[in-house]
Amino acid sequence: MRAAVINFPGSNCVLDMYYALKDFRLDAEIVDANQENLDGFSAIFLPGGFSYGDYLRTGAIARFAPAMKGVAKAAKDGRLVVGICNGFQILTEAGLLPGALRENAKPGFICDEITLNVANPDSIFSSAYDKLQITLPIAHGAGNYYADAQTLASLKAHQQIIFTYEDNPNGSLDDIAGIVNQAGNVFGMMPHPERAVDPLLGNTDGRAFFQSILQRKDLLTHAD
């Protein structure tokens, strides 16, 4: 299976994601945001960073990059689409995930390690976790998740909330840190699992995130 890591101008977690995927022996490659056709990829990762300088709003310009046509097609086809941090912001701006990410309730950039609850351990992106509390790094200025009451009710009704903050760092509605779409194949989260895969860095709680995806070999055989 092939995995793409989309490189937008201003993305800065491209290599972190690339090396994490390589660590799990995935056939990963870095793909420029100007490439529209992503048909050959079973999984597409939108990495963290400050795409297009965060101009206008986080993710607001990136959503119109050519690669996002390929991402939308992949999402519609049922292939895996993952947005981490700025990638999550881009997916909400593109309408591929519900809601929006506002600036943090207390304005400012937060760089920290936080405790997360695995709110739904049965998803494609969380099934390998054998514990319900994990620690992951966060690094964002606009991670304050918002959805209107109707959208929130729908997220809950369809078990789309995958990760929640134990101590809400940014004002997110209902402590939401990560969600999937209703079909279950498009995922976004503010914390960084790709920065927590190597014991050398002192935290391996991100590994089960990638192992969860790897368990779904049925989804990873596209285009092989």
Place this chain on the structure above:
Amino acid sequence: MYLAKIYVTYKKSILDPQGEVVKSALHRLNYTNVQAVTCGKYFEIKLDTADKAAAAKEVETFSDELLININMESFTYDLSELAEAVD
């Protein structure tokens, strides 16, 4: 040629963290008359359209499409005709 002045703010139902911080800073400076602060974005966009109605329609369309996130923001605008440039 028309000039659109477009003002983008959070919807009323959404907390405006920057506005709140500016308000508390103004209070700290002893401007106790300040009751509320809204912090938003301002755009000036020049358009060359056939008439004012066409300019208005375009402003409304592209504001929804790009300038705001319809989940959390709203916009207002003023539209005025610019004098033709003299060569």
